[in-house]
Amino acid sequence: MTRDVEAREGERLEHLTDEGAQEMRVRAPGHDAPGDGGTEMVLTGQQWPETEETMIVNMGPQHPSTHGVLRLMLELDGETILRCKPIIGYLHTGMEKTGEELTYAQGGTNVTRMDYASPFHNETVFAVAAEHLLGIEVPPRARWIRMLLCELNRISSHLLFLATNGMDIGAVSMMIYGWREREEVLRFFEAVTGLRMNHNFIRVGGTAADLPDGWEDDVTRVCDLVMDGVFDYDGLLTENPIWIERTVGVGVITAEEAKALGVTGPILRSTGVPRDLRRSPDSPLPYGEVDFDVIYTQNGDCFDRYRIRLSEIVESVKIVRQCVEKMPLGDYRVQDLKVTPPPRKRIDESMEALIHHFKLFTEGFKVPAGETYQAVESPRGELGCYLVSDGTSRPCRMHVRAPSFYNLQALPTMLRGALVADSVAIISSVDPIMGDVDR
Amino acid sequence: MADDDTTLDAADEARENVNEPPADPVLAAAAAAFPEAVAHESAGQPVIFLARDAWADFARWLHDDQGFDVLSDLCGVDHLLNAGRAVPAGVTPERFEVVANLTSFVHGGRLRAICEVPAADPVVPTLTGTYPGADWPERETFDLFGIRFDGHPDLTRILLPEDWQGHPLRKDDAPARVPVMFKGPGATPFQQARGR
Amino acid sequence: MSFESLPANFLTTRIEDLVKWSRRNSVWPATFGLACCAIEMMATGAAHYDLARYGMEVFRASPRQADLMIVAGRVSQKMAPVLRQVYDQMVEPKWVISMGVCASTGGMFNNYALVQGVDQIVPVDVYVPGCPPGPETLMHGILTLHEQIRTGEILQRRVTSPTGGAALSIDALDGAPEPEPTAPSGAR
Numbered sequence: 001m002t003r004d005v006e007a008r009e010g011e012r013l014e015h016l017t018d019e020g021a022q023e024m025r026v027r028a029p030g031h032d033a034p035g036d037g038g039t040e041m042v043l044t045g046q047q048w049p050e051t052e053e054t055m056i057v058n059m060g061p062q063h064p065s066t067h068g069v070l071r072l073m074l075e076l077d078g079e080t081i082l083r084c085k086p087i088i089g090y091l092h093t094g095m096e097k098t099g100e101e102l103t104y105a106q107g108g109t110n111v112t113r114m115d116y117a118s119p120f121h122n123e124t125v126f127a128v129a130a131e132h133l134l135g136i137e138v139p140p141r142a143r144w145i146r147m148l149l150c151e152l153n154r155i156s157s158h159l160l161f162l163a164t165n166g167m168d169i170g171a172v173s174m175m176i177y178g179w180r181e182r183e184e185v186l187r188f189f190e191a192v193t194g195l196r197m198n199h200n201f202i203r204v205g206g207t208a209a210d211l212p213d214g215w216e217d218d219v220t221r222v223c224d225l226v227m228d229g230v231f232d233y234d235g236l237l238t239e240n241p242i243w244i245e246r247t248v249g250v251g252v253i254t255a256e257e258a259k260a261l262g263v264t265g266p267i268l269r270s271t272g273v274p275r276d277l278r279r280s281p282d283s284p285l286p287y288g289e290v291d292f293d294v295i296y297t298q299n300g301d302c303f304d305r306y307r308i309r310l311s312e313i314v315e316s317v318k319i320v321r322q323c324v325e326k327m328p329l330g331d332y333r334v335q336d337l338k339v340t341p342p343p344r345k346r347i348d349e350s351m352e353a354l355i356h357h358f359k360l361f362t363e364g365f366k367v368p369a370g371e372t373y374q375a376v377e378s379p380r381g382e383l384g385c386y387l388v389s390d391g392t393s394r395p396c397r398m399h400v401r402a403p404s405f406y407n408l409q410a411l412p413t414m415l416r417g418a419l420v421a422d423s424v425a426i427i428s429s430v431d432p433i434m435g436d437v438d439r
Numbered sequence: 440m441a442d443d444d445t446t447l448d449a450a451d452e453a454r455e456n457v458n459e460p461p462a463d464p465v466l467a468a469a470a471a472a473f474p475e476a477v478a479h480e481s482a483g484q485p486v487i488f489l490a491r492d493a494w495a496d497f498a499r500w501l502h503d504d505q506g507f508d509v510l511s512d513l514c515g516v517d518h519l520l521n522a523g524r525a526v527p528a529g530v531t532p533e534r535f536e537v538v539a540n541l542t543s544f545v546h547g548g549r550l551r552a553i554c555e556v557p558a559a560d561p562v563v564p565t566l567t568g569t570y571p572g573a574d575w576p577e578r579e580t581f582d583l584f585g586i587r588f589d590g591h592p593d594l595t596r597i598l599l600p601e602d603w604q605g606h607p608l609r610k611d612d613a614p615a616r617v618p619v620m621f622k623g624p625g626a627t628p629f630q631q632a633r634g635r
Numbered sequence: 636m637s638f639e640s641l642p643a644n645f646l647t648t649r650i651e652d653l654v655k656w657s658r659r660n661s662v663w664p665a666t667f668g669l670a671c672c673a674i675e676m677m678a679t680g681a682a683h684y685d686l687a688r689y690g691m692e693v694f695r696a697s698p699r700q701a702d703l704m705i706v707a708g709r710v711s712q713k714m715a716p717v718l719r720q721v722y723d724q725m726v727e728p729k730w731v732i733s734m735g736v737c738a739s740t741g742g743m744f745n746n747y748a749l750v751q752g753v754d755q756i757v758p759v760d761v762y763v764p765g766c767p768p769g770p771e772t773l774m775h776g777i778l779t780l781h782e783q784i785r786t787g788e789i790l791q792r793r794v795t796s797p798t799g800g801a802a803l804s805i806d807a808l809d810g811a812p813e814p815e816p817t818a819p820s821g822a823r
Contacts, residue, residue, distance in 0.1 A: 061714065061717055062666070062667060062698075062717060062721055063696065064666050064694070064696040068668070068669065068670070068673070069669055069714060069717075088597060088598065089596075089597055089598040089599060089600070089711070089713050090669075090711060090713050090714040090717070091669060091670055091708070091709065091711055091714070092598040092599060092711045092712075092713065092748050093709055093711060093744050093746075093748050093749055094607060094744065094746040094747055094748030094749070095744070096583075096608060097607055097608055097746055097747070097748075098743075098744055098746055109743065110743070113670070113671060113743075116670060116671035116674060117674065132482060133482060135482075160674070163677075175677075175681065176681055176682045179677065179678055179681030179682060179683065180681070180682050180683065182678075183678065183681070183683045186678075196675070196767075196769060197671055197674065197675065197767055198671055198766060198767065259508050259509050259544065260508075260570065260571045260572060261571055261572040262509060262510050262511065262570070262572030262573075263572075273544065275544055280547065281547075369524065369525065370481055370482050371481055371482070371486075371538075371551075372481070372482050372484060373484065373511075373512065373540045373549070373551060375511070382511060384511060384512055384540070386512060386514060386538065386540065388516055390520070390521040390524065396516070396518070396520070396521050397514075397516045397517070399512070399514040399516075401511060401512035401540070405575060405576075405579075406572060406575070408575075409572060409574060409575045434669075434670070435670050435671065438598055438711070439598075599712070599713065599748075600712060600713045603712075607747050607748070
């Protein structure tokens with residue numbers, strides 16, 4: 001990746017900017033702003049001129065601590081980070097383009113792989129957006145099943161965060177403990193949906209199938225195991241002096257900076273803004289009928305984000321237990337024949353069912369022309385879907401508002417003035433999922 | 440809800456007066472402050488269509504006066520294959536649209552602002568002055584659609600390699616399914632079995 | 636001069652077996668988790684499925700210290716040169732497992748953004764299908780690789796084959812009875 005030092009006047013592909021997409025310009029002494037006429041050199045790799053005191057170092061995209069394929073260009077003064085430029089796109093999959101080629105029934109398979117640590121949330125937001133355009137009302141049991149699965153997914157995603165965050169900061173055993181409880185949740189997902197990850201279970205109109213018999217006992221067992229694990233993690237980390245030294249006061253972001261950059265989720269809640277889309281009055285899932293707290297803190301540092309996610313696991317367990325008590329009976333899918341395929345055995349009995357099945361799986365159902373933006377609270381923040389339909393069976397535009405994309409925008413703000421060793425802790429506390437960032 | 444039937448609340452008024460200005464107070468204020476803009480309700484969500492020269496001013500007004508402190512999302516749309524779409528009266532449909540979904544944490548409201556962008560001159564003012572969080576989404580829209588944002592501090596490709604030619608999310612660019620590559624003789628047994 | 640090129644006699648055969656045994660039992664993977672498959676790869680390394688029983692729990696960050704590159708996830712066009720560079724930095728003998736359908740063939744994303752199969756960039760020894768493959772499937776792929784290392788299959792084929800890959804495929808295992816590792820088809 002090393003390149004010779006070269007003059008960059010007028011040689012760039014895009015003439016609109018001073019810094020390249022993948023470069024950082026070294027600032028000559030006395031010149032602080034990029035684009036200032038004083039500096040002509042652009043450096044990458046490991047070369048730096050002797051006259052400068054700062055160093056530009058590349059971190060990633062293959063690195064054990066960048067949570068996926070994130071590349072950072074850091075300008076260092078010794079160990080202190082002066083500037084940081086995240087370079088993303090190493091996992092760009094063209095999912096929004098693929099989404100325009102798939103029907104609405106297939107769209108879930110595509111969307112679920114964006115934020116692959118919380119697949120149910122992706123599927124939910126896509127299904128909710130399509131249902132909003134279709135104007136159909138999902139039955140109550142389907143909404144409660146969706147909420148149950150989304151909250152269990154929040155638990156498994158936060159366990160993943162605790163595991164990777166712990167390992168990055170040095171508590172290597174956290175990796176094993178976090179995965180131990182996560183396996184229990186994934187086992188329940190496999191029992192319900194057939195897959196451990198990327199389920200395509202939440203579909204337009206409801207869910208793909210009903211919950212299996214005995215799910216209440218399974219879920220209760222999972223909740224008990226998770227709560228035992230959470231108490232262990234709390235005892236291991238929260239008052240651990242090493243943990244506190246490494247996370248308190250590190251990676252601070254203020255509420256104004258967070259709101260200006262569009263940051264949502266636990267990072268925003270760590271700055272004192274109690275914003276949680278689960279509390280919004282037009283939430284598509286029945287959070288209004290369960291009792292839970294929104295956790296927020298004031299300091300905006302890594303320790304706060306860790307505490308918030310740990311406490312959110314406890315709140316999610318509360319919600320899941322209430323789902324077990326209050327789950328309504330009824331259909332798991334809206335019984336609209338134009339949207340929901342008929343049960344397989346009906347196909348042998350009824351010509352109409354056969355034709356519906358054929359049309360739904362080959363052509364797909366048509367969604368009326370229009371546009372909508374729907375959002376849910378994923379473990380990383382506001383996950384939104386902006387869906388534009390042109391009246392056909394495939395979306396005209398399917399754009400997903402990825403929470404990690406906006407959260408990562410705030411990374412340079414959080415890294416300014418931090419030490420290189422802290423950069424790992426800070427990136428980890430942002431909890432980015434690169435599938436979401438790059439789509 | 441008032442029990443007295445002689446007084447109408449806001450919901451009743453909206454139902455009675457379908458041709459009146461929108462019931463959403465922000466839309467009504469926007470229609471007053473920006474008379475060229477077209478306010479619209481799309482599937483129950485407030486939308487406002489703006490001309491390009493009002494785009495940045497509207498964002499500044501919305502942020503300062505109406506308490507919309509957060510830009511939730513900004514993206515582009517290509518309507519090349521959807522040219523005959525229905526738009527509200529007063530809006531000239533163009534090939535591209537830039538769509539901004541804005542949220543107020545102050546009063547919980549949401550608003551969608553849409554700007555029609557012609558294919559011949561795809562330039563739109565940047566919102567990064569008001570919403571620094573528009574930085575990366577505008578880069579992404581530039582990368583995938585080729586829409587330029589005037590005044591953006593660093594308008595370069597963000598998701599695709601720097602030297603990529605073309606803008607894949609345009610409808611006439613980069614087909615979504617590429618033909619499977621032919622490997623030719625010397626393929627491994629696995630590849631031969633797959634017919635590559 | 637490698638062990639494989641010595642004429643086999645009693646002493647060198649024993650040493651050859653010793654070398655193969657030690658290579659097989661301490662294959663150290665390089666961290667190359669890209670997407671969803673990386674989560675399942677981490678789950679395979681975690682306590683429940685435990686790669687440590689095969690001596691593989693040390694995921695080396697530096698490719699210079701790694702033997703095995705498990706390409707776990709979808710490889711975008713931007714990532715392809717990085718992938719090749721990491722592969723080139725690995726020291727022989729090295730193996731590649733293509734984990735998941737995105738790494739094997741491009742998966743469900745047949746579009747402009749992904750490399751349609753990582754074998755266009757690096758020679759792959761074992762393809763593990765699944766989206767994502769469960770830990771049991773990945774382990775079956777790893778054990779298949781171990782078997783091929785034990786019999787010397789892979790290194791022999793790399794000497795004779797121009798592409799240098801072993802081109803094995805296995806069936807997805809989750810829930811099904813365990814199949815035998817398939818014998819490689821085609822010329823040795």
